[in-house]
Amino acid sequence: MSPTDTDALANDLLAYIDASPTPYHAVRETARRLEQAGYRALDERESWSLEPGARVYVTRGDTSIAAFQLGTSPVDRAGFRLVGAHTDSPNLRLKPHAELTRNGYRQLGVEVYGGVLLHTWTDRDLSLAGRVVVMEGGKGGKGGVPRSHLVDFRKPLLRVPNLAIHLNRAVNTDGLKLNPQDHMVPVLGLEHADATDLRAMLVNELARGGVKTEAANILGFDLCLYDLQPSTRSGARSEFLHAPRLDNLASCHAGLSALLSAPDSREATSGLILFDHEEVGSRSAQGAASPFLRSLLERITLAHSDGKPDAFHRAMAQSFLVSADMAHAVHPNYPSLHEPKHQPQMGAGPVIKSNVNQSYATDGESWAYFATLCRSAGVTPQHFVTRTDLGCGSTIGPISAGQLGIRTVDVGNPMLSMHSIREMACASDVAAMVAVLRRLYA
Known part of the structure; x- marks a missing residue:
């Protein structure tokens, strides 16, 4: 990927964030970009008629949005390839x-x-x-x-x-x-x-x-x-991004950018789901703990499968979810607070997040799957594990995996100042994550 592409994606992320001061605005900006790419809105209150290749999106509560491009094969045969993130920030x-x-x-x-x-x-x-x-x-x-x-x-x-x-x-x-x-x-x-x-x-x-x-x-x-301060870049070579809400609009932007730039013809059905309320536990009508995603996948399966009673369950068994949420980069002033052999560096690519107590949904199989995507995109992944004597945050990953029984990996780009009013990330990591997620959708 050329430096020009890298800079363009990083600058586009900052524009996306500045257009999205709240989850309501993030959903509006996401919908605007989807419609520019030929996606049409569906209403949950109406019946759906979907054909292969259809590009559609659904919103709920004005703060959650899901978009899908139907594949050339029925979902009970090819499954779903999904990226999940969240629109809310502290x-x-x-x-x-x-x-x-x-x-x-x-x-x-x-x-x-x-x-x-x-x-x-x-x-x-x-x-x-x-x-x-x-x-x-x-x-x-x-x-x-x-x-x-x-x-x-x-x-x-x-x-x-x-x-x-x-x-x-x-x-x-x-x-x-x-x-x-x-x-x-x-x-x-x-x-x-x-x-x-x-x-x-x-x-x-x-x-x-x-x-x-x-x-x-x-x-x-x-x-x-x-x-009100606009997002900006800093550093001796403008390598850093300073912006509010990088956690987790950066992951929303990465999933959206990958979805819109992936090949037009895809065997599996591609999906992006951006939930609200992750930062407060996901317990809402449009959060990851709600039936929102499951309902959408069931309806798409009904419209895009062989119609047999077990079609949805077969589709789930062939599907994969990337739960994308920003990760902790090693802090140069507090290195002792990081696990010694798992210290992600900014500018060194996507981070696979693991926790054996299921705060993250990653296991050996889903880790390997994402690592394979990284390899095909020419990207080397990093790994994050919280120190054994510290608590671990969580994501939509375990919640969605528990709702659907779907293979899931938790990943994110490394950042500093997480949950600050102004957060910090690396410009080159933006393009790297988009490239990997594009391979998921290919």
């Missing part, structure tokens, strides 16, 4: 009754979503984005239909100010200790009698997007804080 999210005033300041109450590195959210230019549900239609305050619209203020609105060292003299020796309820409440403005409230702000932002409504018509919202 962040701060508004409470339903968010507005409050304290000591002359207007603030917005937030909940902590997932395993946030809280201190990285202080002293940042923060904005708001997400989904607003509005009652539309009807007359005289009666009737109407709730509809969802995405908003993104795209300007500095909020800040979580740090405490001056003069008032916290031991911060550099004892560490910064933050109580999420008391210390992570962002400042919106100064208290004034004529201050614009949150719903009025949302009305104005909706109008900017072409949706005219009134504050009384706003029924609900799901709003996330995000760092």
